[in-house]
Amino acid sequence: MMDYSDKVMDHFENPRNVGEIEDADGVGQVGNPSCGDIMKMYIKVDDDNKISDVKFKTFGCGAAIATSSITTELVKGKTLDEAKELSNQAVAEALGGLPDVKMHCSNLAADALRKAINNYLGIETEEEDDFHCHHQHG
Amino acid sequence: MMDYSDKVMDHFENPRNVGEIEDADGVGQVGNPSCGDIMKMYIKVDDDNKISDVKFKTFGCGAAIATSSITTELVKGKTLDEAKELSNQAVAEALGGLPDVKMHCSNLAADALRKAINNYLGIETEEEDDFHCHHQHG
């Protein structure tokens, strides 16, 4: 039932910042393979508390891949505070919209990013996501 | 739902022996206008107890008209005994068959004829037919 925008298709076909950062400052993962999606974000943070590099790996649907990709683009160079504010809405908008049933996918990327930031900041996050498909309540 | 044989169509288009016999020896009528069909048969009987002339008038469906017509043809020149034996089956067969839902129509003509013969012979017939659509139980 997917009718994706050109922007989504572009990010799906040519995802930006795919990969891992070996010596990442923060790593965050959300999702669960049994739910059909896992997103993992790696960040490097510079001295100004800015995200100097960010990479992702995603197991998931087309929207999951595209939202991961745009999220990395949106936060690169941003301060951690700015990055933490990134809303799911903003992600969806940057992609030119998402189909209704895919709106929840935009949560995943922002969540993974926040986890990576928290990981860098040394803040524990609850692991609820790993036990059920969190986007069902999304 | 009617798919009539050529024979039925022929008798419907060119019905034989339509009309009344002014000085009929016997007259028989079956059916009821509220049931959508009435058949009236007039016969002349000669000295050999043969039907020398027969005419009909029918208010009813195409099959009713065609069966009336063929019945007059079938019995003209027959003895009364022979004519009384005319079965509904024989009427239908002479017409090259009738659609299932129309088989009851073939009763009407033979019944009207028998009534005409009984009328000639002075036999009373029950008038049940006039009170409900007899072909519903046919």
Add this chain to the structure above:
Amino acid sequence: MERIYMDNAATTATDPTVLEEMKPYFTEVYGNPSSFHSFGREARDAVREARDKVADLISADDAKEIVFTSGGTESDNYAIKGVAEELKDKGKHIITSSIEHHAVLHTCEYLEDKGFDVTYLPVDEDGLVDPADVKDAIREDTILITIMLANNEVGTIQPISEISEIAQENDITIHTDAVQAVGSIPVDVNELNVDLLSLSGHKFHSPKGIGALYIRQGTRIEKYLHGGAQERGRRATTENVAGIVGLGKAAQIAGQNLEEKQAKITQLRDKLIDGILEEIDEIKLNGHRTKRLPGNVNFSIRYIEGESILMKLDLAGIAASSGSACTSGSLEASHVLLAMGLSAEVAHGSLRLSLSKYNTEEDIDKVLNVLPEVVSDLRAMSPIYNQ
């Protein structure tokens, strides 16, 4: 022999433009609208456009309110059983009229078997339901009013907006079978103020086997076909894409200059009615003289029976229909005509001539030429004529 088709209330010819529009959706754009890939998307787009067109024709606020079905019968079954099923805990009383199409009547009878209670309202001699009767019939446990917009046999158009006002005052769901009306006269679901409305494509030059149920947003109704998530979960089954495209195109065409076409057909109808009244005696026009579908002509012709009239007309190349039909071993007079107070005898002699945009002045002349002779031939054979 050139044949004249005057049985458009039974079904209509598909408009060639409609067929053209449909053609690619058989062999080229053949994807399943539920499929993810580009074949699916193309089909999905086509269905979306068609839905918009159907919504437009009946002035629905939102195309989502249109659910495609296999025709008028399914729409009626879906609406009535769906509401009954959904609201049965609230009540089990349904109000309808005695002149509904069998798709409504037999569905109501089926529900009676299942423990529902149905009131079949009477009609006057023109086939009109009195809104006051609807009001009187309402009970505590009334959950549905279903009354047709236009009758298929006699063409009478019901005062649905007045009835829906009563429904609304009493907070009762209202459905109208508009199968004969949509495409023939302007139909606006908001003016009519109904919750549910049935339509069927083959009555207005789309192919047979495709129709729609309008379901106003917020209407509580159980789904009818269970299975996949098509039609937003309201009707499972792979969409009849070509049929839907055809329905959409037919809806679009029907909406164009609707009033003009309506006027033209009405004028032909009136010529036919007046001509028949002039040429043939001892006949009766059935249905309301003016609150009537533009294409409907229905007469009772005394002393003769409908099927034999149809046969004679057919032999002369004219296709018509009758309320008298031998269904399962007995001639049955039309329940509509009987409800309008006709005797069975008179009802048996009924003839319906129904027009579409394809009928011409010449068609009318031909019928006016042929019919009087047909009638006199059959009357000459009738034992009840002139007695």
Add this chain to the structure above:
Amino acid sequence: MERIYMDNAATTATDPTVLEEMKPYFTEVYGNPSSFHSFGREARDAVREARDKVADLISADDAKEIVFTSGGTESDNYAIKGVAEELKDKGKHIITSSIEHHAVLHTCEYLEDKGFDVTYLPVDEDGLVDPADVKDAIREDTILITIMLANNEVGTIQPISEISEIAQENDITIHTDAVQAVGSIPVDVNELNVDLLSLSGHKFHSPKGIGALYIRQGTRIEKYLHGGAQERGRRATTENVAGIVGLGKAAQIAGQNLEEKQAKITQLRDKLIDGILEEIDEIKLNGHRTKRLPGNVNFSIRYIEGESILMKLDLAGIAASSGSACTSGSLEASHVLLAMGLSAEVAHGSLRLSLSKYNTEEDIDKVLNVLPEVVSDLRAMSPIYNQ
């Protein structure tokens, strides 16, 4: 870009010969089969011929046993609800399998809501139902067994004749959803010995929106659509004449050299299966290796998700499908694959490629060329690959 269609289990292209056969029934032979006149008779004749052809394809004893419907979903709903309704006083227990199509499963769930009791039999890792399980599930109050002939996702073909023998011994009505099988493999209602069988035209090159339910003579079943007396009173609504003609033609074509076509498609299928197994590691063929529809290929590809595979393939011009689908706000793994014992994770990476008579050797080569790269691209992006 030339596109390759490998989603024939979802729907097929209409055969151009079928479309040709249908065309006159839109704009020329447009009568209503229930109408008395010659227009009606022509339509009636066409429907009769089509019915004979469909009866032939499934070796029904009598064409009267074929009832046309709007597709597989309606056939399934009609069969299951119709028997349940008719026999509910005898019992309220139904036996089915856990890998049925939603048209069966959701109908069964609907009946559970209405107080019926349904047993969903398990399947083995190949998707096979064990007839012994059917036997064990039978109770005093079992009124219906409904098990599909061939599965739409994994293509596994069930031992229906063995199951129907058990049904017969216990005097229980048996229905089979043969929507995926009819037209692809020889289907004989007497060999299968079933009372009811669903088929859908769009799975074998007739248009969408037309199907049939085979109802063995003497089978007790309540009708589904209430209204007119069409289909001998078993399905009201004006017949979808063009669709029926199309279904008939498609049935006729399907029956011609069926075994030959089956062999050819099977050979393509096996080439595709073997090629994929050779090119890609960490994958699993789903469904039985040989008791399988000729056109079905279904793999689980580890570490990646189905929808993204489909998107990549679509971008490369290949239309396929997956058991992983985002239906209403969450990715759901196929109930079929889960029932076969796959973990949700593995089930999410499933890919179905389904062939028809229109697929060629070149299509296979193209897929074998494209798919490995798609898989390695996605795996390179996957956080669970190589960890």
